[in-house]
Amino acid sequence: MSLPHAILTALLEKPSSGLELTRRFDRSIGYFWSATHQQIYRELGKLEQAGFIRALPSDQPARGQKKEFEVLPAGRAELTQWASGRHDPKPQRDALLLRLRAAAVVGCEGLDDELRRHLALHQRQLAEYTEIERRDFAAPASADDRLRRLVLRAGISLETFWVEWLAEALAEVAEVGAAEVAEVAEGADTGGPDAPGDASA
Amino acid sequence: MSLPHAILTALLEKPSSGLELTRRFDRSIGYFWSATHQQIYRELGKLEQAGFIRALPSDQPARGQKKEFEVLPAGRAELTQWASGRHDPKPQRDALLLRLRAAAVVGCEGLDDELRRHLALHQRQLAEYTEIERRDFAAPASADDRLRRLVLRAGISLETFWVEWLAEALAEVAEVGAAEVAEVAEGADTGGPDAPGDASA
């Protein structure tokens, strides 16, 4: 149940229409919570229904007309409670790590190209974050800014991790690929254990 | 569409029943692709329907009886294609970072307890990974093992990131909390910009 709270946070930072929210989810908020415009419109309807937000008065509340929302006290209360509550971290899902484990079984054909492609993507994202930090957080700032900078630093560290790990992975895959070729040449077939932490599986 | 491929990988590593798969998803595979037993049974049905896996011959194929599956050639081919294809990384979603950004708007009440709790959880996970590496990957090993160790190292690095970042976050929140108290005492109210990267929002 995080999307409604993401929207409440965004609307508290600045009252917006659905499409404006969508654009903000493509940038800052979307860096750690993505959403499409269909999700956003649906949630805006639910939040309005629940009395957490309301549409700002407008002359023509019709289809195709801009419709801005602001947060009501009940919405702020809901967000405050959610932010201060206890929620366990969700188990992560990462398809690339899964594919690497699959490659350990079916072979590494073409894997290095994909790793290089991901490396480039993460390098670009890291550069974007670094630029934002340089531009918006050069000087010591307000309490709000310090917290937002902290969030940005998480993004920078995560992208740095990926860049470093992908470089390591490329080196490893190159060596493994060479070893596989050698093994095939010898007709060798080492079974090997099941997997990390899978001692009894 | 990653879950069926996660199951194919697991079944190639070792033919298993639904519940055995569930247990393995609670440990090794679940470290980067979690799934419940309901998801797994449903996918097993689809994979069998599609001709990617088959149930091993059994005397009593009845409800409540164990039913083991193995991967068919078509299933291996499907997995090989998926593992070597191109798939962009999905935008990450992290509720804790979202809550921190919400806290920047509605206040940090109780946030430090939650950060400490998450820190403990990640420290435990990191210890578990480190133990697995020590136990299962002490010696240089086969190509398969090297790739699986690489995946495990990703887990270790990610947990290390969280532990370090949470420590930083705790320090920052403590300072921000103190500053907020001081601001309230003075009646100050600094507006501050919208958000990282949100220059025009």
Next chain:
DNA sequence: TCTCTCATGTAAGTCGTTACATGATTTC
């Protein structure tokens, strides 16, 4: 027999993704 655990499933509902529909405003 009663209960606990193993093992496989059903059902309902929410969340997320993809494709499409429709009205309003601006620009050539």
Next chain:
DNA sequence: GAAATCATGTAACGACTTACATGAGAGA
């Protein structure tokens, strides 16, 4: 006035979550 763009939606489907149902075997 035709086309592009802004803006708000609908519809359908698949993925995921939560709760519950059912049967088989093992032990008290």
